[in-house]
Amino acid sequence: MHSATIRPSACPACDAAPAAEALAGKAPLPDARLLLSVPDAHCAACIGTIERGMAQMEGVRSVRLNLTLKRLSVDAKAGVEAGDVIAHLDWLGYEAHELDPGTLSMTETEKQGRELLMRLGVSGFAMMNIMLLSVAVWAGADGATRDMFHLISALIAVPTVAFAGQPFFRNAWKALRAGRMDMDAPISVALILTLFISIYETLQSGQHAYFEAVVMLIFFLLAGRYLDFRARAVARSAAQELSALEVPRAIRLVDGVEMPVPVADLAVGDVVIVRPGGRMPVDGEVIGGKSEIDRSLLTGETLPVFAAQGTIVSAGEVNLTGPLQVRVTAAGKDSSLHRMADLVANAESARTRYTTAAERAASAYAPTIPILSFGAFLVWMYLSGGDLRLSMNIAVASLIITCPCALGLAVPAVVTSASGKMFRKGLLIKDGTALERLAEVDTVVFDKTGTLTMGTSVPTNLDQHSPETCAVALALADASSHPLAQALARALRERGVQPAQLDNLTEQPGYGMEAQWRGQSVRLGRADWVGAEARSTTAAYLALDGATHAFTFADQLRPGAADVVSALQAQGKAVWLISGDVPGAVQDLARRLNIVDWHAGALPQDKADKINALQAAGHKVLMVGDGLNDTVALSAAHVSISPASALDAARAASDMVLLGRDITPVADAVRMSKTAMQRIRENFWQSGIYNVIFVPIALFGYATPLWAAAIMSVSSISVTLNALRLK
Amino acid sequence: MEVLAILIPVSLFLGLLGLVAFVWTLRKGMYDDPDGDSQRILDTRYDDKPKPVSKDE
Numbered sequence: 111m112h113s114a115t116i117r118p119s120a121c122p123a124c125d126a127a128p129a130a131e132a133l134a135g136k137a138p139l140p141d142a143r144l145l146l147s148v149p150d151a152h153c154a155a156c157i158g159t160i161e162r163g164m165a166q167m168e169g170v171r172s173v174r175l176n177l178t179l180k181r182l183s184v185d186a187k188a189g190v191e192a193g194d195v196i197a198h199l200d201w202l203g204y205e206a207h208e209l210d211p212g213t214l215s216m217t218e219t220e221k222q223g224r225e226l227l228m229r230l231g232v233s234g235f236a237m238m239n240i241m242l243l244s245v246a247v248w249a250g251a252d253g254a255t256r257d258m259f260h261l262i263s264a265l266i267a268v269p270t271v272a273f274a275g276q277p278f279f280r281n282a283w284k285a286l287r288a289g290r291m292d293m294d295a296p297i298s299v300a301l302i303l304t305l306f307i308s309i310y311e312t313l314q315s316g317q318h319a320y321f322e323a324v325v326m327l328i329f330f331l332l333a334g335r336y337l338d339f340r341a342r343a344v345a346r347s348a349a350q351e352l353s354a355l356e357v358p359r360a361i362r363l364v365d366g367v368e369m370p371v372p373v374a375d376l377a378v379g380d381v382v383i384v385r386p387g388g389r390m391p392v393d394g395e396v397i398g399g400k401s402e403i404d405r406s407l408l409t410g411e412t413l414p415v416f417a418a419q420g421t422i423v424s425a426g427e428v429n430l431t432g433p434l435q436v437r438v439t440a441a442g443k444d445s446s447l448h449r450m451a452d453l454v455a456n457a458e459s460a461r462t463r464y465t466t467a468a469e470r471a472a473s474a475y476a477p478t479i480p481i482l483s484f485g486a487f488l489v490w491m492y493l494s495g496g497d498l499r500l501s502m503n504i505a506v507a508s509l510i511i512t513c514p515c516a517l518g519l520a521v522p523a524v525v526t527s528a529s530g531k532m533f534r535k536g537l538l539i540k541d542g543t544a545l546e547r548l549a550e551v552d553t554v555v556f557d558k559t560g561t562l563t564m565g566t567s568v569p570t571n572l573d574q575h576s577p578e579t580c581a582v583a584l585a586l587a588d589a590s591s592h593p594l595a596q597a598l599a600r601a602l603r604e605r606g607v608q609p610a611q612l613d614n615l616t617e618q619p620g621y622g623m624e625a626q627w628r629g630q631s632v633r634l635g636r637a638d639w640v641g642a643e644a645r646s647t648t649a650a651y652l653a654l655d656g657a658t659h660a661f662t663f664a665d666q667l668r669p670g671a672a673d674v675v676s677a678l679q680a681q682g683k684a685v686w687l688i689s690g691d692v693p694g695a696v697q698d699l700a701r702r703l704n705i706v707d708w709h710a711g712a713l714p715q716d717k718a719d720k721i722n723a724l725q726a727a728g729h730k731v732l733m734v735g736d737g738l739n740d741t742v743a744l745s746a747a748h749v750s751i752s753p754a755s756a757l758d759a760a761r762a763a764s765d766m767v768l769l770g771r772d773i774t775p776v777a778d779a780v781r782m783s784k785t786a787m788q789r790i791r792e793n794f795w796q797s798g799i800y801n802v803i804f805v806p807i808a809l810f811g812y813a814t815p816l817w818a819a820a821i822m823s824v825s826s827i828s829v830t831l832n833a834l835r836l837k
Numbered sequence: 838m839e840v841l842a843i844l845i846p847v848s849l850f851l852g853l854l855g856l857v858a859f860v861w862t863l864r865k866g867m868y869d870d871p872d873g874d875s876q877r878i879l880d881t882r883y884d885d886k887p888k889p890v891s892k893d894e
Contacts, residue, residue, distance in 0.1 A: 154876040157880060162882070235853075235855055235859065
C-alpha cells in the first residue's frame with residue numbers, strides 16, 4: 111500500500127528559500143519552450159480558442175493544450191517570454207501561471223507512469239489469453255488437453271509475472287532489507303509461490319493450476335498502483351512547478367553601472383536597484399529614491415507604506431512607484447525570507463507523520479496473509495498425515511484468496527475519483543494524505559489579504575464626487591502605476607468617465623501625481639502631500655480648486671468568499687479570520703462575511719501559535735492562506751490550502767492549491783473529503799466481507815482456481831464501482 | 838480436437854497483436870490527455886484535412 115508514503119515536499123523550507131544553486135547556472139535557452147498552467151480550460155471551445163489564439167501570437171511556432179493536466183505547452187522563438195504569453199492568454203480570457211520550464215523531472219514522472227501502464231497492459235493481455243484457456247479447463251477439459259492448456263498458460267504466465275510483477279518484488283525486497291513488513295512482501299510471496307506450485311502441478315498433470323489467478327492478481331494490484339500513481343503525479347508536477355513569475359535576478363549597481371546578477375551572488379554592502387513593480391530581492395536599507403512599498407504578502411497589510419532614504423525593507427516586498435536604491439544588509443541565509451523558511455521547517459518537523467487509513471489497514475492485514483496460509487499448511491500436513499502436495503495446494507489457495515486485491519484498489523480508486531472531481535472544480539491535491547486529513551477538520555482559519563480578498567482595492571464612494579472631479583481624477587490616476595491609482599482609473603473608466611485634459615503631468619514617486627488643469631495645479635496622492643486630512647480607511651486624495659476630495663477604497667472580495675464562509679458554517683465548522691492587517695480592515699471584512707472570531711495584527715508566529723492553541727484544544731484546523739506570513743501557520747495546521755496566486759513558499763507549505771480565482775471549491779472539498787472517507791471505509795468493509803466468506807472455504811480445501819478468479823474480480827470491480835459513486 | 842492446433846496459435850497471435858498495438862499507442866503518447874482527446878472530436882479545425890505533422894509529435 112503506497113497511497114501515502116511519499117510527501118511531495120519533504121522540506122518546504124528548501125522550496126521556500128529561492129533555490130540559489132539551481133538558479134546560478136541558468137543560461138538563456140536558444141528556443142523558448144514554455145509550460146503554463148491554465149486552470150480555467152475545460153471544453154472543446156477552450157482548446158480551439160487557446161490554440162488558435164496562441165498560434166497568432168508573434169514568434170510562436172506551435173501550441174498544444176493538455177486538457178487533462180490543464181497545461182499549455184508553447185514552442186516559440188527565442189525571446190518570447192512567459193509574461194507575454196500570459197498577457198496574451200489573459201487577452202484571450204484565460205488565467206495562466208507559468209510552470210517551471212525544468213521539464214526534466216516531469217519526463218521522469220511521465221516515464222514512471224508509462225512504465226506502470228505498460229506493465230498493466232501486458233498483464234491485462236496475458237490475463238485475457240490465459241483466461242481463454244482456463245475457461246476450457248473449467249468447462250471440463252481433462253487429460254492431455256488440460257495439461258497442454260496448463261502448459262501454454264504457464265508459458266504466458268511466467269514471463270508476465272517476471273515483467274509485470276517487478277514493482278512488487280522491488281518494494282518487497284527494499285522493505286525486507288530494511289527489516290519492515292509491508293503489503294508487497296506477502297504479495298510477492300503469493301505470486302512466486304503460486305506460480306511455482308502451478309508449474310509443479312502442471313508437470314505432474316495435476317487438476318488445479320492457478321496461472322490465471324496469479325496474473326489477475328497482478329493486473330488488479332497494478333491497476334490500483336497506477337490510479338494511485340496518477341492521482342499523485344498529476345497533482346505533484348503541477349503544484350510544485352507553479353513557479354514565481356519573476357526571475358530571481360537583481361540589478362546590482364557597480365560604479366554607476368547597472369548589472370543584472372543572480373540573487374545568490376549578492377553580498378552584504380552591495381547596492382541594488384529595485385524598479386517600480388519589482389520585488390525586493392534581499393533585506394536592506396533604502397539609500398536613494400522615494401517610493402511606496404507593498405508589504406501585503408509579508409504582513410497582510412493592504413495599505414502601501416512610504417519608503418525613502420533610511421527605510422528598512424525586507425525581501426519579498428514589492429516596490430510600487432519610484433526606483434529605489436537599496437543597500438543589502440542581509441542576503442541568502444541571513445535574510446528574513448530564509449528565517450521564515452526556518453520557522454516553516456520547525457513547524458513541519460513538529461507535525462507528526464500522518465498514518466492513513468490504508469496504511470493502518472495494511473499493517474494490520476499484511477502479517478495475517480502468510481500466517482493464515484502457513485497455518486493452513488501445517489494443519490493440513492497434520493490432518494492428511496504428511497500429504498505435502500495437498501497441504502501445499504490448500505496453502506496456495508488461501509494465499510491467493512486472502513491476497514489484498516480489492517484492498518489495493520479500495521483507497522486509490524476513491525482518492526482518484528475524488529481528486530479528479532476536485533481538480534475539475536479547480537482544487538489540486540498535492541499531498542496524498544490531505545484528503546483524509548481534510549475529512550477530520552472542524553475549524554477553518556482564513557487569512558485575509560490575498561485569500562478572502564483579492565489583495566486589490568476597489569473604490570467605494572465614486573457616487574459622492576462630481577463628474578468634473580472624476581474626470582480630473584481619472585486623468586491623473588491613469589498615468590500612475592500605483593495600484594490604488596490603477597484601481598481608481600479602471601473603476602472610473604467602467605463608469606464611462608472621460609479623462610480631463612491636463613498639462614505638465616508629473617509623478618512624484620512616493621507621493622502622487624501632479625498636473626495643471628485649466629491653469630491651476632491639481633494633485634492626486636497621499637493625504638499630507640495633497641493637504642487633506644487622512645482618513646482611517648484606505649483612500650487616495652485629490653486636491654482640486656482649493657478643496658480636497660477623498661476616494662475611499664475597500665478590499666475586493668475574492669469571488670465566492672461569502673459563499674465559502676456560509677457553506678462552511680452550514681457544515682458546522684468554526685470559521686476564524688486571522689490577519690496581519692490593521693483591526694479596522696479586519697473587523698470590516700469579518701462583519702461583511704459574518705465571521706465572529708477574528709484576530710488582527712497577527713505576526714507570522716502569532717498565527718501559528720493561535721493554530722497550535724486550537725489544535726492543543728482538540729480541534730483539527732484547516733488553514734487557508736497565501737502570504738509569506740502564513741507559511742508557518744500553513745505548515746502548523748492539520749491541513750492547508752493556498753491559492754495559486756500565493757508565493758511559492760506558501761504553496762510549498764500547503765497540501766492543496768486552489769487553481770482558479772473562485773474560493774468556493776474549499777467548501778466543496780471539505781464536504782467531498784467526508785464522503786470520500788465514507789466510501790473508503792465502505793470499501794474496506796466490502797473487501798473484508800469477501801474474505802470472511804471465502805477464506806474458510808479456502809482453508810477447508812474447497813477452493814478451486816475458478817473460485818479464486820471469480821472472487822478476485824467481483825470484489826475488485828465492486829470496490830471500484832463504489833468509488834465511482836462519489837458525488 | 839485437431840482444430841485446437843490451429844485455434845490456439847491463432848488466439849495467441851491475436852492476443853499478441855493486441856499487445857503490440859497497445860505498446861504502440863502507449864509509445865505514441867495516446868494516453869497522455871484523455872480529457873482533451875474526448876473534447877477534440879468536437880473541434881472543427883481539422884475536419885477537412887489532418888493537422889500538419891510537426892516534428893515533436
